Amino acid sequence: MGDSLLSVGIDVGTSTTQVIFSVLTIKNRGGAFGAPDFAITHKEVTYRGAVHTTPLRDAAHVDARALRALVESEYARAGVAVGGTDTGAVIITGESARKENARSLLTELSGFAGEFVVAAAGPDLESRIAGQGSGAQAASEAQHCRVANFDIGGGTTNIAVFDDGRLDAVGCYNIGGRQLRFLPGGQLIDCSESAQAIAQAAGLALAPGQTPSIEVLRRLAGAMASLLERAIMPGVSDPLAERVRTVGSAPLVLRRPVDAVSFSGGVADCVYHSGHAPFAFGDFGVLLGEAVRHSRLFGAHKVLTPAETIRATVIGAGSFTLTLSGSTIGYTNAGLFPLKNLPVFACGAAREEALFAGQPGDFAAKLRWFLDQNGCDNAALALAGRPNPGWQTLKQLAQALGLAANEALPPGQPLVLLLRHDMGKALCLALRLCLQGRPVIALDGVAAREDHYIDLGKPLMQGRVVPVVVKTLLFENGG
Numbered sequence: 001m002g003d004s005l006l007s008v009g010i011d012v013g014t015s016t017t018q019v020i021f022s023v024l025t026i027k028n029r030g031g032a033f034g035a036p037d038f039a040i041t042h043k044e045v046t047y048r049g050a051v052h053t054t055p056l057r058d059a060a061h062v063d064a065r066a067l068r069a070l071v072e073s074e075y076a077r078a079g080v081a082v083g084g085t086d087t088g089a090v091i092i093t094g095e096s097a098r099k100e101n102a103r104s105l106l107t108e109l110s111g112f113a114g115e116f117v118v119a120a121a122g123p124d125l126e127s128r129i130a131g132q133g134s135g136a137q138a139a140s141e142a143q144h145c146r147v148a149n150f151d152i153g154g155g156t157t158n159i160a161v162f163d164d165g166r167l168d169a170v171g172c173y174n175i176g177g178r179q180l181r182f183l184p185g186g187q188l189i190d191c192s193e194s195a196q197a198i199a200q201a202a203g204l205a206l207a208p209g210q211t212p213s214i215e216v217l218r219r220l221a222g223a224m225a226s227l228l229e230r231a232i233m234p235g236v237s238d239p240l241a242e243r244v245r246t247v248g249s250a251p252l253v254l255r256r257p258v259d260a261v262s263f264s265g266g267v268a269d270c271v272y273h274s275g276h277a278p279f280a281f282g283d284f285g286v287l288l289g290e291a292v293r294h295s296r297l298f299g300a301h302k303v304l305t306p307a308e309t310i311r312a313t314v315i316g317a318g319s320f321t322l323t324l325s326g327s328t329i330g331y332t333n334a335g336l337f338p339l340k341n342l343p344v345f346a347c348g349a350a351r352e353e354a355l356f357a358g359q360p361g362d363f364a365a366k367l368r369w370f371l372d373q374n375g376c377d378n379a380a381l382a383l384a385g386r387p388n389p390g391w392q393t394l395k396q397l398a399q400a401l402g403l404a405a406n407e408a409l410p411p412g413q414p415l416v417l418l419l420r421h422d423m424g425k426a427l428c429l430a431l432r433l434c435l436q437g438r439p440v441i442a443l444d445g446v447a448a449r450e451d452h453y454i455d456l457g458k459p460l461m462q463g464r465v466v467p468v469v470v471k472t473l474l475f476e477n478g479g
Contacts, residue, residue, distance in 0.1 A: 003460050005467070006080070008088035008113050009318020010071060012054060012105065014095040014154030014178050015266055015283075017067065018314040019049035019074035024087070024322065026460055038327055038465040043319040047078040051310060060100045064108045071112055087457055087467060088113035089317035093126045095155030095178070118321050118455055122472030123158060123172030123249040126313060127151065131160030131167075133316025134264035135307030141165025145259040147304065148232045150297070151312055152267035152288065154178035155192075156246050159231060161258060171231060171252025174244045175224045177267045177285025180206075180217075186279055187211045194244040195284075198223050201240050214278060214287075221284065221291035229296050232258055248472075260302040263292065264312035272305065322457075325466040326445025330428020334463060336414050336439055339456040344418070344470075345370045345379040346450040352383050355404075358396035364407035371408070378413045382448050385421035391430075394423070398430035405438060414439035418446040418454070443468065 005024045011017065025042040055066035075082055090109045092102050131137055136149035140162035151158040155176045161169040174194035181190040191199075191206050199206045202223040204216055230238050234254045245251070263271045270276060270289025278286050292298070308315050331337075345367060347355070354361045370379060381401075386393070405415040415431065415438060417424070424442035431440045441456070448454060448470045457467035 005086040005322075005460075006084070007318045007322065008080075008085045009314045009316070010088070010090045010109060010112065011093060011314035011317055012062065012067065012091070012096050012109075013093045013266075013313070014156070014176065015054060016154070016310070017052045017054045017070060018311060019047075019071055019078075020045055020311065020314050020318045021047040021078050021080060021085070022315075022319045024319065026324070026465070028461060038324050038461055040322065040324065045315060045319065047080075048311060049074040049077070054096060062096055062101060062105055064101060064105055067105065068108050071109060075112065082112055083114045085112075085114045087118075087322050087469075089118035089129075089321045089469075091118075091126065091129070091313065091317045093153070093156075093313060118317075118469045118471055123156065123246045124170045125472050126156075127158035127160040127170040127172055127249075128167055129316030129320050130158050130264055130313045131162060131316070132320040133308055133314070134262060134312035136160065136262045136264075136304070137162045137165055137167070138307075139260070139262070139304055143260075146256065147260045147262060148258040148301075149262045149264060149306070149312075150228060150292075151265040152176060152263060152271070152292070153265040153313075154283070154285075157228060157265075159228075159252055161232065161252075161254060169252055169254055170250060172246040172249035173227065173231065173241065174246055175228065175288070176265075177270075177281070177283045177288055180220075180284040182279045182282055182284075184279060184282070185211065186214075195220070197243055198227065198240065217278070217284070217287050218291065221287040222295070224288060225291040225295035225297065228292065229300075232261075258301060260304050261297055262304040262306045264306050264309045266310050267292075268306070268309035272309075321469050321471070323468050323470070324445075324460075325443040325468050326422050326424065327465055328422045328425045329443050329464070329466060330425040331441045331459070331466075332414075332428070332432065332439045334459055336441055337456055337458045337466070339416070339441075339454075342378060342380045342416060342454050342456075343370075343374045343376060344382050344448045344450055344452045344454060346382045346448075347384075349384070355383075355400040356386070356389075356393060356397050358400050360400040360404045360407075363400070364404040367404060367408040377410050378416065380416040380418050380448065380454050382418045382446075382450075383420075385419040385423045385427075385444070387421050387423075389423055389426075391426075394426055394430040395433075398427060399434050402431060402434040402436075402438075405435065409438070412438075414441055416456075417442040418448050419444045420447055446470070 055063040130151035131149040140147040179195040424444035428442040
């Protein structure tokens with residue numbers, strides 16, 4: 001027997017907005033007499049919403065009221081009550097993440113996923129979940145090969161490389177179908193800075209108001225496709241690629257070539273299928289898709305057909321953002337959950353060694369500084385931990401953490417610990433002896449770094465495992 005969760009995925013992209021619902025099944029694979037081993041064993045998409053045009057108030061703002069009405073209508077069609085889901089993700093992606101009111105959109109939509117929701121934006125997270133939602137990760141694992149998935153949307157191309165199912169590298173570039181927009185006759189009405197930079201490097205001149213020839217536009221599309229080719233070449237450094245790399249995206253660095261490629265996102269149908277008129281969608285997507293189809297991305301690699309194209313990101317958001325803690329966890333009160341958007345404070349190897357020795361040192365001061373910088377009252381403290389520590393070692397660590405927590409955290413705030421090694425339950429017991437009533441959450445099996453945030457859901461499987469989402473939050477323009 002297992003527990004099941006109803007998950008929602010909401011993707012607000014540059015061009016389109018989508019909603020899906022999935023059921024996630026959690027089971028203990030350890031058996032009745034073995035050590036617990038909880039895992040998500042099955043994911044089933046139970047409702048696929050329509051592909052809606054993302055509503056805009058103007059070029060700099062998404063229409064939050066219209067967006068909320070759109071999402072409400074999808075809940076009604078799916079027969080799901082607002083707030084009736086157990087988990088999920090609201091992902092503001094592509095150019096929508098850079099709209100001035102992106103942050104307020106999350107507030108507008110936060111009530112839709114019940115008590116546990118991811119409200120996340122960030123190009124590297126989007127790259128990963130698009131690759132998972134497209135089926136590229138599963139194909140890489142099944143075929144024991146290296147697969148690069150190109151999720152080509154309206155504003156960006158997110159690349160995720162999987163090696164035998166493991167995420168190896170991610171990157172994101174400002175290349176997409178809506179980087180240029182046209183009137184039905186081909187008159188250019190908008191050309192992004194990134195498209196201008198690539199055009200200039202190719203010796204092309206473009207300006208709004210012009211009606212560029214198809215030949216010029218195909219040369220530009222070819223230059224974009226060539227840039228994507230070079231992005232997955234090991235050891236190749238391209239200044240132009242760096243110039244159009246999406247803000248907040250990690251440099252895409254590959255040590256070995258890929259074996260296969262796949263394509264998802266709104267432009268993917270134009271990659272795999274021809275026949276659309278050049279300006280059928282009022283943008284550059286058809287020409288960009290054709291250029292990718294005729295590039296070395298197709299000629300030099302095995303080309304996989306993804307399980308999902310335009311819905312890859314939203315399915316990834318609804319089905320792949322949730323992970324589970326380890327099974328040797330500890331917490332003082334189930335009422336502490338759920339917790340959302342806790343910034344991660346990485347302890348660091350040297351400071352962690354001092355804590356294990358019972359010496360808090362400057363830990364409390366560093367934690368207070370971190371909380372001030374993030375404008376928050378609490379954080380999740382990430383430690384590597386140790387395998388099989390003795391009780392005396394745990395007591396020393398607990399005493400040092402207790403002193404630091406009581407000095408740095410406001411009264412009543414729980415001490416939240418993320419541990420890579422399985423020692424959460426024992427450490428929680430040791431902490432309860434020296435924290436003078438402060439609540440504790442100690443979760444093992446969670447790897448997070450300092451630019452991450454976490455969400456913690458309500459404990460599952462009779463309280464023995466906690467659903468966790470590790471994510472990035474990225475917004476520009478203070479929106």
